[in-house]
Amino acid sequence: MPHKGNYLAKTWININDEEEVAFWAKRFHVTPKEILAAVAHVGKPVRYVEQHLEHKLLNG
Numbered sequence: 166m167p168h169k170g171n172y173l174a175k176t177w178i179n180i181n182d183e184e185e186v187a188f189w190a191k192r193f194h195v196t197p198k199e200i201l202a203a204v205a206h207v208g209k210p211v212r213y214v215e216q217h218l219e220h221k222l223l224n225g
Contacts, residue, residue: 177209193218 172188176224181183189211190197195218203221207213 176211178211178214180209182206194204195208 172185178189178200186197186200190200193215200214203214203217207217
């Protein structure tokens, strides 16, 4: 399992790792459930998840 500092170097989110999901949730200021929903919608790439969450924030 990677150290938390290594999560930023990753290009995709491992939804099976609760610590990693929690890391990304904190980073994007959302809940872990919202991370999982975003991954279900756009896939595991961090860039896609970030764009989806930004779009959701801007458009309600």
